[in-house]
Amino acid sequence: MKISCSKELLTHAVQTVQKAVASKSTLPILTGIYLSALDGKLELQATDYEIGICCKIDAQIDEPGTIVLSGRYLQELVRKLPGETIHILSLPAEKTIQITSNSAQFNLLLMPAEEFPVINKLEGETSFLIKDNVFRELIKKTVFSCATDEARPIFTGALLEINRFNAKMVATNTHRLALKEDNLENSEKEVKIIIPSKILTELARLLVSEHPLDVVVSCHKNQVSFSFDNVYIKSRVIEGQFPDYNRVIPDSFATQVTLPTDNFLDAVERVSLLARDGEYNVIKLSFENDMVVINSNNPDVGKACETVPAVIAGNGLEIAFNAKYVTDIMKNINSEKITFSFNTPLSPACIKPVDDEHYTYIITPVRTS
Amino acid sequence: MKISCSKELLTHAVQTVQKAVASKSTLPILTGIYLSALDGKLELQATDYEIGICCKIDAQIDEPGTIVLSGRYLQELVRKLPGETIHILSLPAEKTIQITSNSAQFNLLLMPAEEFPVINKLEGETSFLIKDNVFRELIKKTVFSCATDEARPIFTGALLEINRFNAKMVATNTHRLALKEDNLENSEKEVKIIIPSKILTELARLLVSEHPLDVVVSCHKNQVSFSFDNVYIKSRVIEGQFPDYNRVIPDSFATQVTLPTDNFLDAVERVSLLARDGEYNVIKLSFENDMVVINSNNPDVGKACETVPAVIAGNGLEIAFNAKYVTDIMKNINSEKITFSFNTPLSPACIKPVDDEHYTYIITPVRTS
Incomplete structure (x- = not known):
């Protein structure tokens, strides 16, 4: 791999995928960030098997390639590099990657890229569009009501219910319940999924575009994905029956x-x-x-x-x-x-x-x- | 006790003495703040026996008196009160103090005031003046070099050496040493004391007046006090012989x-x-x-x-x-x-x-x- 990219873009990409990097894991490879360079794009991926996040940025690709680097060190290092441009060159003979920027030169040990569980895009059976600002509001106004206690898993997530032109999000820990709804444009879908609160919190953090944009939500079996801008997030859904919230509201x-x-x-x-x-x-x-x-x-x-x-x-x-x-x-x-x-x-x-x-x-x- | 005072002044006073409040202690009274009202002044005191801090503010004293309140609750509460003026009234029959401000009314349990180790002003054998900005610089430029390891107590403090018109502060953990010196006006004293780094850090935090002011430093036996503005701080000094730092400098x-x-x-x-x-x-x-x-x-x-x-x-x-x-x-x-x-x-x-x-x-x- 031999590439050059902007420090600003790479910092943004590393911060985007950072929350999916496992801090400690029985599988060391999950503490790494996967970088794949191809056709003018650099894609970063991280996953802890609960959540997977991908982020794609523009880069000058002189030689395509795929590597995995320590997530912790990559994050701290990229942010502090002195120049506006970052050059990355893999040195397979030394099993290291060379990162240079102005007067700074870092050689980081490579992690075994073949062990990384690459995140495949979900081929959704059902997918629909929702505006990012609408989605963020649904999340922020409900997710705090989820249970933190793992004893009853269903309450550690929030219900997203799409019913043609209506989107609802509901969260409860059985002592309190928050329900927020909004309109959807051009939807014909009916969806009911329970999304883990951790994934929703992360989504709300990332859904901060200056101009409203569409989030493509796809569901397939027990997985859900969110695609917007240059970001792709995949998560498991929580299986089970969410209680009938209408019965709770007097x-x-x-x-x-x-x-x-x-x-x-x-x-x-x-x-x-x-x-x-x-x-x-x-x-x-x-x-x-x-x-x-x-x-x-x-x-x-x-x-x-x-x-x-x-x-x-x-x-x-x-x-x-x-x-x-x-x-x-x-x-x-x-x-x-x-x-x-x-x-x-x-x-x-x-x-x-x-x-x-x-x-x-x-x-x-x-x-x- | 029946008094009224400004929320701003009381918040300032509570924050000033807060660092001397013991967070946990075998002596519960040390987790309290002592308040004494007399002659138009309210004095707050706190001590954990390592450091003692007093702060005096103007107040309208309708009935003088002395009480001790939980430091932790007083701090959080005063800061959040809704009005500009705070009224404090002791209700001895209920063993509580009533704190009112606009629509808010709090009744806090009294701690036994007679158990509080009141901080007496040091009658200094030796005392000298130093400008607060000079003192703050001496501290900030050296104190980080102190040892954090308690194994050799002498290195957990910094040496303050006053030699007529010269003031020096020296700190070392034996692997590095910082020395800062400055001039003193009108001094005839010779002083050599080792002050615990914790007290110096606290002093530097409090020495932030807008206009330069004099700090009166008094030494007596194994104690030292610092008096400035409306604040009085007393601490033990570290006993022992500080190494000859001149021999360390090539x-x-x-x-x-x-x-x-x-x-x-x-x-x-x-x-x-x-x-x-x-x-x-x-x-x-x-x-x-x-x-x-x-x-x-x-x-x-x-x-x-x-x-x-x-x-x-x-x-x-x-x-x-x-x-x-x-x-x-x-x-x-x-x-x-x-x-x-x-x-x-x-x-x-x-x-x-x-x-x-x-x-x-x-x-x-x-x-x-």
Whole structure:
């Protein structure tokens, strides 16, 4: 292999595939980044068998070839190289690759390229297009609700449901559920897949183009791929039956409260300062007389109390929540106001931004003595 | 106690004393911050017996008093309070303190104030003045050379030597030594104390006034105190005999090399990327033909090579160093150029900025095969 490419492009490509590089692995080859040079393009690949990421950049290819290098060293090194252009030359006799840029010259040991599990493009039975900004919003507004506990794998992913012109993403850990939906252009497909939260988080990080672009999503058996710009990501899907989320969302509410988003979030965060140690991560809300009173009580430290003005339609009530489940959703709401809706102190409550009918958050109260 | 004070001032005071709050301690009272209100002033104190810090701010004192609160909770809480003014009221019957600010109200449990080891001002036998910016420079340019290993306590601190109109600070871990000196105004004192590096680092963090101010340094037996602005810091000194640093600094050098600071630092950092794993943290320098060639070789990863233009007076030579000992000093040099001076590949070398005769760094080479 003998190639030259821009430092900026190579740095971008290495950072793109970096999250798929295994940090430690029983298979050392998975700690490497695979580089393949052919026809004016340099393709980088990394995979830890959970997720595989490819990124293709323009390069001047003097001699095509394929190598694998330590992911950790390649990342640190490329970023720090002094010149704008990077030259890569393999020296098979020495089993090294020579990387030069201005006055800097590095010789890195080659890893055995033939051992790398090259990522094949998925030949999708079903594929559809979704705009990257739409997809990013679906992910960011739901993925935080996934379970982190691996005990019930189905809840460690989010459901992506495509139903012709409608796209929905749903995530839950059984104590809270986030649902975000949006419109799709020109779709005729019906898809239901559960995507691991780790892959969704990585996708949201990479879906940051300046101009909206299409993401091609392909599904085949138990795999899914996402293709956009010069990036290709492949992942397993989580198998199993996602619970019927429609049954979790109450049809009507006895009490509807309108609250100022920032003001309420700040107050809950302060009160939760004293609430967050272990089992005491509980805040109590009481809605009455045009205000909500937020309380916490930690016998080892003290107690906190805040009031926030509220517009209350329906009966007053007292209800308790895990503070983190309230702050998590509040941080994802861009509207100035939210509606917080209740039936009884022990039945699921609902938080929505006032101006987005297509974003719903269900939260189960905590039973207190 | 019943007081009101500005959130900004109280936040500043809590952050100032925070580093002296014990995070975990066999004596729970040391995890607290002591607050004492009297005569229009609120004084905060914290100590972990290694270091004690006091900070005094203006406050409206309606009822004087003395309390101790959890340092961890006070810090997080004060910073997040919603209003510009904070009201503090002790409720002895409930053994709590009430902190209010706008709509927020916190009741924190009191810690037993009578158990707090109140910091008494040192009645210094010897005291002198030093400008805060001068003191900060002395610290910042030397303290990184202290030993982190507690095996030889004397090297975990830096020597402060006051000799009438001259102030020197010296730090060494026996493999490298940093010496910085500056002038003192109006001093008649002679002082030699070894101050723990932890206290010096904390001092440098706090010595950031916009206008130069005097720091009063007082020594008494095995203690030293620093007083400036509204802050008072007390620490033990390290007892023992600091080695004669003058014997470590060679009188003359056979080779003197002038190098561009940034260019050399960048090159050394890149080459050390491949050098830094465990025992391989070694770079080799060879000075010849108007350039320095910097090499590293890590059998598990690969090797690196850089060249930097150099003006060499005297004989060429090859010499090896711990890469970190070179980058540490280079990051503390503000001049555009340095002089790097040598005698033989096995004798101590010297790095100095070209335009600061009063900053000297001695570094012992590594023996390579």
